Amino acid sequence: MSRDAAPARPPSQDAPPFPHADAELAGLAKAWFEHLAGERRVAALTLEAYSRDLRQFLAFAAVHFGAPVSAATLCGLSSGDLRAFLASRRETGVGSRSLLRQLAGLRSFTRYLERNGKPQSAAFAAVRAPKAARRLPKPLTAASARAVASVEARAGDDRPAWVLARDAAVLGLLYGAGLRISEALAIRRSEAPVGERDALRVVGKGRKTREVPVIAPVRRGVEAYLALCPYPLPPERHLFVGARGGPLSPRVIQLAVERLRGALGLPDSATPHALRHSFATHLLGRGGDLRTIQELLGHASLSTTQIYTAVDSSRLIEAYRAAHPRGR
Template identity: 50%
Template sequence: MISPALRDAAQAWLDHARALRGASEKTIDAYRADVLGFLSFMTLHHGEAQGLGPVSRVTVSDMRAWMAHERSRGVSARSLARALSAVKGFYRWLSDREGFEPTAVLSTRSPKFQNKLPRPLAVDAAQAMIDRVELQATAPWVAARDAAVVTLLYGCGLRISEALSITFADTPLADTLRIRGKGNKERIVPVIGPARDAVDAYLRLYPGPREPQMQLFRGVRGGALNARAIQKVMEQARMQLGLPASATPHAMRHSFATHLLGAGGDLRTIQELLGHASLSTTQAYTAVDTARLMEVYDAAHPKAKR
């Protein structure tokens, strides 16, 4: 059992993360699950209710026991590293507030894991995906809608949630678009001609109401379009094109970044366009581009042909 005082402290920390750091609700929910899971384990581990006193006395041995327990449940190294980061954040905040020494928690090493490189599509495959998506729906306005969404993902590097948050007030699309991304952070992204044309084609065919505050992309039943609808239409398209399962809506965003880097774009600009908080996140695309370059090199080098 977790004491009411400790639950209140955890909630206060979450409120602090939401207000000060601009964390999204999805991130807040993950933090909550990770920290409460940790505190629940400590309750069972020690056989007593966890309050502010007991949690301030967590030892290195306790931390090792928790991490071993999580791994035994099948929690991946990546997920455990994320949970440990949340626990450290909570302890850092709580120790400042309550005046105890959090070294046992903060000194715990994060498990090592292999960073997954983005899986972008080739330029011709990205274009083929856009073309094929438009052929999936029988209703012309739905076909134009799907093509417009996927074109925005690839042409502007948007997350699917960002593309679906565009409203009728944003139309007709200008040369730039104000996007509110993760952590409620705003950024300005340029809108390429094909993306504007695709949205215009959708608007010409869309038969429903167009209130300024309504989300631009609509479902066939009249509500706002759900991300799952785009995921499904891309699943159908990738199977027809023989593309891998990694050809998802988010892969179009990865493709935007990788192709832009390959064309000479600099990392700082790409970071701003994608809305990455850290340049290290954007640097993953450097590894992708290098890996692709090495594949070409290995295939073309005379020694590779012997």
């Protein structure tokens, strides 16, 4: 397999049966995953997490109730049953964010059961979701972000030149335009920001559309990739392709950044998404307006964007303590 190959099939296609559910519920669970993967087009990693979460809950419930779990068992759950499950997960060291995701997945499954004729359990509405501490993003320095998004930082990499140019162009869009990796990989050839085209129309989370400017260095990076790409790219095709000419997998870009972490001496927090954080933090540090940054990032709420004020303030405090004569 090529080093640039896409990840394996979604877990829903080859997952084992649900051993702690009865035959009816196991069939409904399988149908739910097929619905998520097909109609909802849920990401493979999310499917994997939901599959693991549901199995963990069913394993707990089978012991808790002393019998294989049925749809009737789920419908009859009490808030105490659900709190007992959350407490058992806490005892294994699971954090609030994982519990929030697990509750969201279980709610989604019970809603699916309701749409298929099963009564909805009132327990999920009665149990308060655990509060998760808001993690501050970890931006790269401006110099590190520029290096990650440049071809020059890849000197000595034995992959084809067009692949190195492609990776740099994708990461350039993340840092230079604040795109999510999924947004960058969804760009069609006809939408490529090249030449005089200095803006992109992006469809982000919740199908919300926004327009973002694309600065000249980023456009030049895309043009360099297009000049080297060995595959024909008609207007309707994805702009960025994998080693065999198919759509590029996000995992390929994640691996490219992992390689650069070692070469550039960057921390584990240096990821593709950290470039989007760096875009926002560096704009704010240069006097960017929060409302403008909100629009550029495609955040539905200004409160989401405001986490960057905390990041910027902490950096200012660190600089003050390091530089002021009385700061030590």
